[in-house]
Amino acid sequence: NAGVTQTPKFQVLKTGQSMTLQCAQDMNHNSMYWYRQDPGMGLRLIYYSASEGTTDKGEVPNGYNVSRLNKREFSLRLESAAPSQTSVYFCASSEQSHGETQYFGPGTRLLVL
């Protein structure tokens, strides 16, 4: 089992460009999450999907959109990237929405110039 995988590992964007971060899990988990990690700020929830077909905003959703493509895949889209979105993005999954163990992907490091 690969667990949670993310692509790409690293990306450089110019301000205003768009991109989609991909996440997939092979653990048959119902719930998936997108976090951003900034120095000194911990892990902040952007969006989550409690189950296939549902998505909800987290703490910092502005500037992002998500799609739960199927049970395995959950993508994060930046429509018009801004320097403030420079961060490390982690996808995670858990068996249930209140499922206690979240399994994280390896992260995507994004630099917006």
Added chain:
Amino acid sequence: GENVEQHPSTLSVQEGDSAVIKCTYSDSASNYFPWYKQELGKRPQLIIDIRSNVGEKKDQRIAVTLNKTAKHFSLHITETQPEDSAVYFCAARVGYSTLTFGKGTMLLVSP
């Protein structure tokens, strides 16, 4: 919403010493408190967790204590080793909602 504060932000200890990281939470309805460890350049991984009906939980050299009255919980690492060096995050969950994370503690264990 829930607010989780974590202290200290950096902690340096000598190998073999104990390390304690403390977190406070704001919502008395919080019922689940996990701790994640993140090694440099790696993903966060769950190392131990505790539920609100338990006061203490141990797993080898690590333990977590919970004081519901004071709304704080702590991670205790005994006999620290260089491989314990990492960033540790606490988190709290209210009911069946999502996790709220603290800002992290960088633990440095010197040989």
